[in-house]
Amino acid sequence: MAEEKKHHHLFHRHKDGEEEEGSAGGEVDYEKKExxxxxxxxxxxxxxxxxxxxxIHEKHKAKKDPENAHGHKVKEEVAAVAALGAxxxxxHEHHQKKDAKKHGDN
Numbered sequence: 001m002a003e004e005k006k007h008h009h010l011f012h013r014h015k016d017g018e019e020e021e022g023s024a025g026g027e028v029d030y031e032k033k034e035x036x037x038x039x040x041x042x043x044x045x046x047x048x049x050x051x052x053x054x055x056i057h058e059k060h061k062a063k064k065d066p067e068n069a070h071g072h073k074v075k076e077e078v079a080a081v082a083a084l085g086a087x088x089x090x091x092h093e094h095h096q097k098k099d100a101k102k103h104g105d106n
Contacts (some may be wrong), residue, residue, distance in 0.1 A: 030104030037097035042091030067094035 055076050062072035 028103075030100045033100040034097055034104060037100055041090050041093035041097060044086050044093055047086035048083045048090060051079050053077035053088055055083060074089045 058072045058076035058079060062076065063070045065072065
């Protein structure tokens with residue numbers, strides 16, 4: 001048969017003892033990882049702000065439009081959950097950034 005394809009999974013876990021390989025033959029560029037996680041942290045924060053603003057907007061719409069208040073309340077709750085998820089993602093990336101910085105200093 002032709003070349004075997006690698007399977008791409010949702011979570012990429014490394015076996016015990018394996019490290020991520022960087023561009024320099026097995027070394028990891030922690031400065032690059034730190035910048036990457038900082039960028040993702042900022043995107044998560046922006047997502048949290050945007051979803052929170054949309055939740056506030058829908059709350060206002062629910063008060064102004066009593067006929068469709070239920071639909072607006074549902075959208076508000078969904079946006080609030082999205083904001084919470086984005087904030088959690090930003091928090092996670094903040095800790096990933098701190099770990100990369102700590103490993104890079106050693």
